[in-house]
Amino acid sequence: MSESQSIHLAADLSFLHTDYLWRMPGSWIGYPYYGTSEFYEDIARIAERGVMDMLFFGDTGGTSEDYGGSHHAVVRYGAKWPRHDMTPMIPLMARAAQGVGFAMTMSTTYHHPFHCARVFNALDHVTRGRIAWNAVTSAYKNEAANYGFDVMMDHDERYVRAQEFLEVACALWDSVEPGALVLDRERGIYADPAKVHRIDFRGRYFNVRGPLPALPSPQRRPVIIQAGLSGPGMTLAATYAELQFSTRRALPSMKQHRAELDGKLASVGRKPRDIGILWSIRVQVADSDAHAREMERRYLESIPPEAGLVEMSAQYGVDFSTAKPGMGLADFADDVRAQKGNLGSFEELLKTVDPRQSLEEFGRRFLVDRILVAAGTPKAIVDKLEQMHFETGANGGFILGRGYTAMDNIREFVELVVPELQRRGLSKKKYAGATLRENLNH
Numbered sequence: 036m037s038e039s040q041s042i043h044l045a046a047d048l049s050f051l052h053t054d055y056l057w058r059m060p061g062s063w064i065g066y067p068y069y070g071t072s073e074f075y076e077d078i079a080r081i082a083e084r085g086v087m088d089m090l091f092f093g094d095t096g097g098t099s100e101d102y103g104g105s106h107h108a109v110v111r112y113g114a115k116w117p118r119h120d121m122t123p124m125i126p127l128m129a130r131a132a133q134g135v136g137f138a139m140t141m142s143t144t145y146h147h148p149f150h151c152a153r154v155f156n157a158l159d160h161v162t163r164g165r166i167a168w169n170a171v172t173s174a175y176k177n178e179a180a181n182y183g184f185d186v187m188m189d190h191d192e193r194y195v196r197a198q199e200f201l202e203v204a205c206a207l208w209d210s211v212e213p214g215a216l217v218l219d220r221e222r223g224i225y226a227d228p229a230k231v232h233r234i235d236f237r238g239r240y241f242n243v244r245g246p247l248p249a250l251p252s253p254q255r256r257p258v259i260i261q262a263g264l265s266g267p268g269m270t271l272a273a274t275y276a277e278l279q280f281s282t283r284r285a286l287p288s289m290k291q292h293r294a295e296l297d298g299k300l301a302s303v304g305r306k307p308r309d310i311g312i313l314w315s316i317r318v319q320v321a322d323s324d325a326h327a328r329e330m331e332r333r334y335l336e337s338i339p340p341e342a343g344l345v346e347m348s349a350q351y352g353v354d355f356s357t358a359k360p361g362m363g364l365a366d367f368a369d370d371v372r373a374q375k376g377n378l379g380s381f382e383e384l385l386k387t388v389d390p391r392q393s394l395e396e397f398g399r400r401f402l403v404d405r406i407l408v409a410a411g412t413p414k415a416i417v418d419k420l421e422q423m424h425f426e427t428g429a430n431g432g433f434i435l436g437r438g439y440t441a442m443d444n445i446r447e448f449v450e451l452v453v454p455e456l457q458r459r460g461l462s463k464k465k466y467a468g469a470t471l472r473e474n475l476n477h
């Protein structure tokens with residue numbers, strides 16, 4: 036995907052109202068929660084000013100009951116809750132800002148590939164080729180229960196279903212050839228039937244006849260993103276994705292991750308340049324290191340002591356309210372493994388967190404330190420981004436992950452960090468193409 040070596044920039048908008056960011060001064064001020072699209076349209080305009088490639092909405096359709104066995108804690112604290120369906124917001128944002136692309140999540144475990152192919156075809160049309168699909172397999176119990184599963188489908192089976200889902204969706208996007216629309220008013224021919232094909236797919240999970248009853252969209256298929264960290268997740272990404280999200284937290288594991296993905300790509304006959312990685316990062320920009328530390332301290336203080344444990348319970352499907360003083364992450368490893376949920380990211384924590392750190396201590400920092408962090412002056416931040424980018428093959432870029440507020444933090448990123456990236460020739464000064472895929476390749 037990422038044919039150039041420039042740093043691609045994205046922002047994850049999934050958690051702007053949760054993670055205690057709603058407590059931060061200035062956050063959401065003047066904007067109604069979800070009642071209108073202005074908040075998101077303004078973010079899109081800011082992202083466009085920073086020539087950012089993509090704004091991303093994650094999705095999990097559930098209300099975690101993992102902490103203490105009920106939904107009370109997540110609702111009280113606003114921990115990953117609420118989660119509106121953000122699909123309708125995207126066309127409004129796309130109209131407000133040109134250039135920037137949008138990624139939307141849809142689960143391969145709970146949806147149907149025909150519906151998915153149709154929705155993303157429509158989104159690609161209305162955004163004029165600026166849509167991406169984050170194809171996730173969904174690792175959350177309450178979400179499973181909402182879609183009718185008393186027991187969550189097993190991890191590896193979710194990925195078998197995902198392989199079939201992607202095969203069907205891609206066949207549907209290819210089922211109508213680009214030149215199919217004829218519009219010959221004189222001869223009365225709307226479209227050429229020879230260019231419209233049934234897919235006649237019969238599989239283990241889906242039977243789909245096709246074709247997709249839709250005109251080919253500007254990108255034909257959305258840019259496909261897959262963020263799996265486990266073996267089957269990496270295989271799915273290597274087979275279908277053009278972009279991967281990763282939450283590796285340190286340079287050695289980032290390099291290892293890139294090498295593992297390249298190995299998987301080779302095994303399916305693809306090249307390293309076929310998939311760019313966007314590394315999740317929290318960026319805290321300030322005019323001095325001391326000021327950045329002070330801002331971090333303020334954010335940490337806004338997080339109630341038990342909140343990190345609530346968040347970890349939701350993420351890993353394990354009840355961390357049972358933690359006794361002095362227990363550490365490793366004490367919960369077997370429970371997390373048994374859930375077969377977000378195992379990859381938990382193993383990354385086990386590798387990178389000081390094993391002596393108590394769970395209470397880690398819990399709070401989980402919201403702040405779970406992903407890479409770059410804090411300090413724009414120069415210090417860009418030094419760090421540049422180093423990480425080139426040491427991992429200069430193949431992708433960064434996605435602002437958790438822990439930034441809107442509008443202030445995202446505006447500061449665009450006004451203070453992006454100019455330094457552009458000055459060093461590391462990120463683009465204008466959009467190179469009309470579609471998201473073209474922009475990601477330049």
Ligand SMILES: Cc1cc2nc3c(=O)[nH]c(=O)nc-3n(C[C@H](O)[C@H](O)[C@H](O)COP(=O)(O)O)c2cc1C
Pocket residue numbers: 092093094095140169170171172173174261262263264265266267268269280281282315376377378379380
């Ligand atoms: C940046 C990022 C965004 C993600 N967004 C979602 C999401 O919106 N919904 C979801 O169910 N999972 C999401 N995931 C989780 C992954 O799809 C995947 O389940 C997780 O990384 C664990 O990998 P594994 O399933 O291969 O063990 C995201 C992961 C990352 C790194």
